[in-house]
Amino acid sequence: MEEPELTDKEFAKFSDLIYQLTGIVINEGKRQLVLSRLTKRLRLHKITSFSEYYDLVTNSRDSEEQSAFINSITTNKTDFFREPHHFDFIAKELVPSLVQSARRGERAPKLRVWHAGCSTGEEPYTLGVTLSEALAAHPDWNWRQLASDIDTNVLAHAERGVYEESRTDTIAPSLLRKYFLRGVGEREGHYKVRRELQEHLTFRQVNLLDPAWPMKADTKFDIIFCRNVVIYFDKPTQKRLFERFAARLAPGGLLFIGHSESLLGISDAFDACGQTIYRLSGSASTLEKAA
Numbered sequence: 001m002e003e004p005e006l007t008d009k010e011f012a013k014f015s016d017l018i019y020q021l022t023g024i025v026i027n028e029g030k031r032q033l034v035l036s037r038l039t040k041r042l043r044l045h046k047i048t049s050f051s052e053y054y055d056l057v058t059n060s061r062d063s064e065e066q067s068a069f070i071n072s073i074t075t076n077k078t079d080f081f082r083e084p085h086h087f088d089f090i091a092k093e094l095v096p097s098l099v100q101s102a103r104r105g106e107r108a109p110k111l112r113v114w115h116a117g118c119s120t121g122e123e124p125y126t127l128g129v130t131l132s133e134a135l136a137a138h139p140d141w142n143w144r145q146l147a148s149d150i151d152t153n154v155l156a157h158a159e160r161g162v163y164e165e166s167r168t169d170t171i172a173p174s175l176l177r178k179y180f181l182r183g184v185g186e187r188e189g190h191y192k193v194r195r196e197l198q199e200h201l202t203f204r205q206v207n208l209l210d211p212a213w214p215m216k217a218d219t220k221f222d223i224i225f226c227r228n229v230v231i232y233f234d235k236p237t238q239k240r241l242f243e244r245f246a247a248r249l250a251p252g253g254l255l256f257i258g259h260s261e262s263l264l265g266i267s268d269a270f271d272a273c274g275q276t277i278y279r280l281s282g283s284a285s286t287l288e289k290a291a
């Protein structure tokens, strides 16, 4: 099959569509990426032109292809213990302070976390390991993690919780042994997250751009992780999203963002309280004090 050509007009139409559907900004520098990823979709459908593929994706009767189209465009790079200072902060500063205030009766022994843009699950499982360790002596504590992504493929991977051995290099051997099962036989070379970690998690497809998120309106989180997601969005989209995150955080709640992201000039609903760690401005709370 001959390589289909992506004209300037077609590229512009796809960029527009990606922006409308996901908020991801595709500039000229990403042209090769779009070309190579979409060419695979064309081949699969035995379609010979990008215009024809565009019609397929925008045809409302084929929402499955729209999902596959989105999945093919997202960038899902992630790692266990990525940006480890966030997990150090949670283990060494946040959890001890929360435990103290629960002891004083100032808060219930529970924590609600949202991983917005969780990719293949390394981030929520890293937090699961961190909280399991930090709260090991406090079995009364209850924590729940919502892990969401727009990409249904990575979400299915996250839910399976099975990783190639090479992906586990950043996990300390003692923690790997404790929280993962090593595959044998056919599964050799893979690790599966233990059920104890998975039990805290709920996975859901959430498009951060959707005007209504599927969580109940009164659901508030103590912590939102949205790391290395908004880097692909433009400023107006980031602004809207951070405002919505602020409305979803409990008083004094914390927002963790990626190493190359910032709220500077984008949102004043938060105060900086550590390297890429932000606290909801306003009322004092234990979360606030901990930070």
Ligand SMILES: C[S@@+](CC[C@H](N)C(=O)[O-])C[C@H]1O[C@@H](n2cnc3c(N)ncnc32)[C@H](O)[C@@H]1O
Pocket (backbone or CB within 6 Å): 021, 022, 023, 024, 074, 075, 076, 077, 078, 079, 082, 116, 117, 118, 119, 120, 123, 148, 149, 150, 151, 154, 206, 207, 208, 209, 226, 227, 228, 229, 258
């Ligand atoms: C680079 S990964 C970051 C994963 C993880 N948070 C980390 O820092 O390692 C970015 C994720 O954001 C997701 N994403 C992009 N646009 C999104 C949107 N509009 N709604 C929800 N998730 C989105 C992508 O599918 C991708 O899995």
